[in-house]
Every structure is written in structure tokens, then in C-alpha cells.
Amino acid sequence: MAENDSSQERTEEPTGRRLEQAREKGQVARSKELGTSAVLLASAIGFLLLGPSLSKALYRVMELTLTQTREQVFDTNTMLNIWIPIGKELVFPVLSLVFLLAAIAFAGNIVLGGMTFSSHGIMPKASKMSPMAGFKRMFGVQALVELAKGIAKFSVVAICAYLLLALFFDEILRLSMEHLPSNVYHSLDLLAWMFLLLCCSTLLIVVIDVPFQLWNHKKQLKMTKQEVKDEYKDTEGKPEVKGRVRQMQREIAMRRMMAEVPNADVIVVNPEHFAVALKYDAKRSPAPFVLAKGVDSVAFKIREIAREYDIAIVSAPPLARAIYHTTKLNQQIPDGLFTAVAQVLAYVFQLRQYRKGRGKRPTPIPLNQPIPDEYKY
CATH class of the missing domain: 3.40.1690.10 (secretion proteins EscU)
Structure with a gap:
């Protein structure tokens, strides 16, 4: 039977039971690019929303640390004393950004495939320790796909970065002519918008990667005709067992009818x-x-x-x-x-x-x- 299964082509769509078993093992469609892009975009949006408060906090921290008197510089307790005002300045913008990124990172990684809990992936397997299996993973089709995605990501991001630098080049040079602290605010605002536009370029990779991951996941779970038949037998039961069950059901119905x-x-x-x-x-x-x-x-x-x-x-x-x-x-x-x-x-x-x-x-x-x-x- 095993030889027949290995010789047959996997042409049948995965059944509901096959998909459920794969999910129980933690085998669901996932897109790393979707999670990465979601975190990057959330970071850019967070910088835009929290940019003013963050830049003011950073400016205040620089002011606290760089405007010390001669006595304060030689006082060993100065650095300990300014930690409390520095913490007050940074706690709100930094924690807000951290919580935003944590929430988006969590949502971005479960939006495709949903949330699953499985210990199957951490169980020891001989195939994971096999050098041959490792070589196959390194030089297999999946590895080539990941390499192609890496090259594509680098190319897209590099081209977009060049175009953004060319677009904002004159504005970047004008920063040196502005006065403090407006040039700091302006530079952070400019950096946030460039970062947002650069992160948007990763959406092109996401649009291609998500359908590919869905297709590849279903392709990996495809079944042979024999596997479909075997699963049907396991699920529905053997014909003789089903016949016996139907006979028992008829007998029960008959006894119930006769009792009336x-x-x-x-x-x-x-x-x-x-x-x-x-x-x-x-x-x-x-x-x-x-x-x-x-x-x-x-x-x-x-x-x-x-x-x-x-x-x-x-x-x-x-x-x-x-x-x-x-x-x-x-x-x-x-x-x-x-x-x-x-x-x-x-x-x-x-x-x-x-x-x-x-x-x-x-x-x-x-x-x-x-x-x-x-x-x-």
C-alpha cells in the first residue's frame, strides 16, 4: 500500500479532515512577509502619531544631559538624579510605541492561518537531525523561493530608498540651514514620512507572498486517490460495520414502533x-x-x-x-x-x-x- 501511495500523484484537493489534522499539528499557511510588513508599517505610523511627543521628549533629554553646570559635571550623583526626569519624559511615547508594535506583530502573524497552539513542532524528530534532510531543506524548492524573495525584497527596498532620497534630497540639505529645535522636529518628521513610504514598498512583496503561501500550503496537503479512499473508510467506517449499525438502528426503531x-x-x-x-x-x-x-x-x-x-x-x-x-x-x-x-x-x-x-x-x-x-x- 505504501508503495502504491508513493507512486501515485497527489492530484486530489485536501479534505476537511486532512486540513483539520494539519492545523492540529500547527501546519497552517503563514506569511512572514505579512507579519514583517505589518510591524514596519505600524512602526512608521507610530512614529508619525507619536513623533511630536517623542521628539520633544528626546530634545528635553538632550537638554537635561548637555546643559549641566561645572559643579554638576563633577558631581557623582548628577547622573542618578536626572534619571527620574528622563524616565518621565520617555515613558509615555516609548511605551505607547512598544505596545502598538506588540499588538500589530501579534495580529499580523495570526491574520493568515489564525491562532494555533500545537506541541507537534517542538517534538524531537529524526528528520530534523538528519544531515541529508538538512541539505534538502537548504537546497530545495522552498529554499530557492526564500532566496528569490530575499533578492526581490532587497531590490524593491533599495530602488524605493534611492527614489526617496532623490525626491527629498534638497529638503534634507536645507535641514543644516534651520535652527534648533525646529530642525530636529523637521528632521524627525521627514524621517518618519520617508520610513512610511519605504515600508509601503514591502506591500508589493506581501501581495505576491500571501497567495503563494496559500497555494503552497494547499499543494503540500494534496492527497492521492488512495489516501482519499482510506480516509473515507476511516471516517465513515467499513461497509460491513455500517451495515451492522444500520441493522441495529432498524431493530431499535422496530422495537419502538411495536411498543406503540x-x-x-x-x-x-x-x-x-x-x-x-x-x-x-x-x-x-x-x-x-x-x-x-x-x-x-x-x-x-x-x-x-x-x-x-x-x-x-x-x-x-x-x-x-x-x-x-x-x-x-x-x-x-x-x-x-x-x-x-x-x-x-x-x-x-x-x-x-x-x-x-x-x-x-x-x-x-x-x-x-x-x-x-x-x-x-
Whole structure:
């Protein structure tokens, strides 16, 4: 079987079970470029949003450290004393930026493939320690793809960096002509915008990498026809087991149906092949409904239970066949059979009164009752 599987081509799409098993092992589609690009863009946006407060904080720190008097310079406690004001200046912008980057880094790495927890990846494997497997990973198709992506990223970023430097070259030179602290603010603002535009260039790699990772993930999980058949057998069970389960289900349903026969008002028979147990309960249904039905051996069992519990058995072949073929269990009889069934129930109720000595013996109903053509079988 293993030889056959290895010789077959993986042409079948992965099944839901295959995808679920891969996910349990931590094997999901991931794009490193998406996470990296998200962090870079978040950094650039963070610098733009927090730039003014960060630049003011840095300017204040430089002012605190570079405007010391002669006595403060030679005082060994000076550096310890200025740490508290430096911390107050930097705590808000720095922590805000750190929390922003942490949140974006987390979201960027789970947006493709979702969040998974699996210990499968850290389990020791012989293949991970095999030199041959290591060489295959180093010089395989995936390694070539990563090399191509690295070259493409470097090329895109380098070209964009050159274009940005050329675009802002004159403005960068004019910084030397500005005065403090406006030139510091201007330089940081300029740096943040250039950094944002440079980070946007990585989106080109992301647009290409995300579809490739999805395609490659599905390609790695593709299955052979034999694997699909084996999985179907494992999931659905062997045919003989399924047959046994269905048989047990039928037996349980049969026992449940037979347990309802003692509650019937009448058993309509054919008289040998068909038997239908009917019940009329105005609280449950506006029309009589079927409690049990069957043919041959099942019909015989229904009649046997009916005799045991002294339930009336009425022979009406056309009506028995019509009810059997048109009505399901616990379903009320069709409108077209109301008249015929009403005659049967009226006969049964009159028969009960007669047996109790409260009336005369009813006239037996005819064997061939009028049945509409659409209910004749």
C-alpha cells in the first residue's frame, strides 16, 4: 500500500479532515512577509502619531544631559538624579510605541492561518537531525523561493530608498540651514514620512507572498486517490460495520414502533401482507394517525400484539395498502382517506359499546371501501 501511495500523484484537493489534522499539528499557511510588513508599517505610523511627543521628549533629554553646570559635571550623583526626569519624559511615547508594535506583530502573524497552539513542532524528530534532510531543506524548492524573495525584497527596498532620497534630497540639505529645535522636529518628521513610504514598498512583496503561501500550503496537503479512499473508510467506517449499525438502528426503531401498537384503536389489515395500526386522539392530532405499519413478518407481529391486547383487527385490503404507501409513522392520514378511516373507526367504537352491553352489534364494514384513484396501490 505504501508503495502504491508513493507512486501515485497527489492530484486530489485536501479534505476537511486532512486540513483539520494539519492545523492540529500547527501546519497552517503563514506569511512572514505579512507579519514583517505589518510591524514596519505600524512602526512608521507610530512614529508619525507619536513623533511630536517623542521628539520633544528626546530634545528635553538632550537638554537635561548637555546643559549641566561645572559643579554638576563633577558631581557623582548628577547622573542618578536626572534619571527620574528622563524616565518621565520617555515613558509615555516609548511605551505607547512598544505596545502598538506588540499588538500589530501579534495580529499580523495570526491574520493568515489564525491562532494555533500545537506541541507537534517542538517534538524531537529524526528528520530534523538528519544531515541529508538538512541539505534538502537548504537546497530545495522552498529554499530557492526564500532566496528569490530575499533578492526581490532587497531590490524593491533599495530602488524605493534611492527614489526617496532623490525626491527629498534638497529638503534634507536645507535641514543644516534651520535652527534648533525646529530642525530636529523637521528632521524627525521627514524621517518618519520617508520610513512610511519605504515600508509601503514591502506591500508589493506581501501581495505576491500571501497567495503563494496559500497555494503552497494547499499543494503540500494534496492527497492521492488512495489516501482519499482510506480516509473515507476511516471516517465513515467499513461497509460491513455500517451495515451492522444500520441493522441495529432498524431493530431499535422496530422495537419502538411495536411498543406503540398496544395504544392503537384499530389494526387495518390486507389481511395477510399489510397491517397498519391507527390511533385517533383529538388532543394530539385533528385526524387519525399511524402508530405502526409493516408488511409480511412485521404485519404478522403487529397482528399478534393486537390479539394479545384485544385490539380490533379490521380487514380492508385497499385501505390498508393505501395507508401503508401514503402515510409515514406518527403522521396523520391524507384527506382523501378520511371517509374510509372514519367508517372503520365508527365500526370499532360501536363494537366496543356492543361488547360492553350498551348497544346493538354493528354491521361489518365492506372489505372493498371506496378509495380515491390517487391512493390506490
